Amino acid sequence: MQSVFQILMYLIGIARFFIFAHFIMSWLISFNVLNVRQPLVAQIWYTLQRILDPIYRPIRRFMPDLGGIDLSPIVALIGLEIIRIILINNAGLFY
Numbered sequence: 001m002q003s004v005f006q007i008l009m010y011l012i013g014i015a016r017f018f019i020f021a022h023f024i025m026s027w028l029i030s031f032n033v034l035n036v037r038q039p040l041v042a043q044i045w046y047t048l049q050r051i052l053d054p055i056y057r058p059i060r061r062f063m064p065d066l067g068g069i070d071l072s073p074i075v076a077l078i079g080l081e082i083i084r085i086i087l088i089n090n091a092g093l094f095y
Contacts, residue, residue, distance in 0.1 A: 001093075001094045001095065002094055002095055004094060005087065005091055005094035008087055009084065009087065012080050012083060012084050012087075015055070015076075015080055016077065016080055018048060018051055018052060019052065019055075019073050019076055019077055019080075021048060022048040022049070022052055022073065023073045025044070025045060025048065029041075029045065052073075052076075055076050056070075056072040056073070056076065059072040059075045059076060059079075060072050063075065
């Protein structure tokens with residue numbers, strides 16, 4: 001059962017990495033540091049969007065419209081952190 005705990009923690013870490021990468025990349029695209037017309041940038045951007053859209057979509061449904069500001073990555077990170085804390089506090093159940 002310890003391996004299940006480690007796998008869950010690893011998956012949370014990967015999800016956090018993808019969210020941070022998507023967040024940073026969106027700012028770089030907004031400030032024209034990266035151009036979506038470049039094939040590699042476009043491929044990475046659309047891949048991250050396809051991976052994270054199932055996480056962001058339910059959050060966006062409940063979040064109020066803030067006029068172009070998307071807080072769903074922050075809410076997703078907070079949710080992942082809550083899940084991580086719950087897993088760590090109940091780690092004894094996995095051993």
